[in-house]
Amino acid sequence: MPLRLETEDEMKLLSELRSGVLITEKTQLNRTDDVLDEVCQMLSPAVYSQVVAIKHCFDRLDEFGIYAEEFLEPYERKLKDIEQIITVDERNQAIPEAVMQILKYKFLQCKKIYNRLLNAIHEVSPELLPIRNRLLRIRRQLIIIACKSSFKAEDILPFQQEIREVDSQRVDGKFMAEDGSIPPGQAVLVGLLDQNYAFAHDLVIATQPDFSPALQTLRERLVEIKQQLERLELTHKWTLRQTDLFSYQHQLHDIVKMRHDDDIDADPNQRGKFVDEKGQTPEGQTVLNFLLHKCYRMVLILLIESVPVSEALTPIYNQLTSVRQCLMAVKDIGAPCSPEELYPYQMKLASIDQLRKDGKFYDDRGHIPEGQALCVSTLEECYHILDELREEEDSKSETEAKSEAAATNNTL
Incomplete structure (x- = not known):
């Protein structure tokens, strides 16, 4: 029996063991799902890989919570393109049924996160948009600094000062309109302000001599992945195949799995964070999250620029x-x-x-x-x-x- 058909049969058996559904929101993911994900990428390198990359990007976007409309527009266009491709490929049975089931699940998860981010945008009153945009610009600058191979605390200080300037505009904890009213969207802006405070503080921690060795090791690994992706952008952009990015996606996925996202028994305060050899969550996590966000976004951009068409076509x-x-x-x-x-x-x-x-x-x-x-x-x-x-x-x-x-x- 051809290996492809044998693999599809094994996936059908797994589906039967899981009551006919390979994955749902309630599924507690394990090592089998990691292997299944890798198999799906090989069976559907053109489409599945892009959906997985979008899903990873959206997970990172969901962590940060708020973005400007124009930042989300490319994602909206890509989701529409992928939806059309999925519809046609499902009709033509171009993708095995089990792979299509997981593919559609991950695609719907992407749409849910996108709609959630879009709703957060609409919560902010037009009067508060200049403040929101300023806070988003500060966050972008912090991300740029965090993604450098090295930086100093002095690089962060100007942005900490700017964050305090924005904070000083509040009256009794509220951002006011020019007419003295309190426009809607306060929670979004205050959340973004607090987020920037925390991000800037965490980046300063990452510059200190006593910065966690465990986090520093992961940071160096992520910087190396980022540099390799940058070289791919410059040298192999037009000849890149989806399969060329598999190893980078797997490396990033392995790093994400080190966090306590899926550990039910973990301390809630540790959920979603990296721990050191003592089981503690050191400060300075932000630099890793920013690097993960940057790397996943680079993978997605490279995948978007490579056409979602199989090698045969x-x-x-x-x-x-x-x-x-x-x-x-x-x-x-x-x-x-x-x-x-x-x-x-x-x-x-x-x-x-x-x-x-x-x-x-x-x-x-x-x-x-x-x-x-x-x-x-x-x-x-x-x-x-x-x-x-x-x-x-x-x-x-x-x-x-x-x-x-x-x-x-x-x-x-």
Whole structure:
């Protein structure tokens, strides 16, 4: 039996052991789920990997709690793209049923977190937006500092001063509008203010000689991962495959698992924090959380820039994008095209279209690879542009014919 089918059978057995559902919000995740996650990434490298990366990013975003609208816009667009791909791949059975079940669960979790973050944005009154934006800018600057390979306490002090300046604007603990009223959104702003105080304090702790050796080891490891991802951005950005990022995702996941997020018996004060060899939670956790956030975001950006199409469909997708670029260039020039000039594009699209069976692209083994939605939509877009160019030529020919007829009548 092929390894892929054997793996799918094992996943079905696991699903039966779990009453037909592989994962729910109540599932207590264990080592089996970690292995299952790795298997799903190998069975669905194009789509599952992106959803996992988005989920990890959203988990980090959820920890920080509040963002500006424009920061969330790329995530919204990506969620819509992924939703379309999942719909098509599910219809075409391009992804094993068990993998699709986990994929849809993680995708819905992403949407829940996104909606929660969006609701937090809407809680803030327009009068308080300048203060919110200032606090968000301070947090961004703290993240930039935390992600450096080294920094000093002096780098943090100006931002601590700015945080105190924002705090001084409160009257009896409230941020006031110009007319003296108390606008809604106080809890969000106070939470963001307190968060910045804590973050800045934690970063100063990370600069001290007695900073926890356990946290420092993890920090150095995360800085190394970040630097490797930065090198990938510079050198392999355009040739990167989803599978190239697996090792980085696994390393980050292993670090996240060191926290007490999933330990039911842990002290609530330790939940979500790293502990040292004595079982204590040292100060300075923020620098690790910022680095995790940065690394996951870099992984996601690299995945977004790599197309969610399986390797089997990549040659077809590349051909389609080349045809689309050529057709767009012809359209932008604005010059009419004769049928003879459009013929090569029509023939190329027809040759690609003939590769489909029942509207689907298949690989050499007869499987339906991931990325059907993207390939089909690009093919349809090419046909649409081609039709527009034909219509422009027909319209021009019709106009010229009428002009010639009118000129002939005037002569007579």
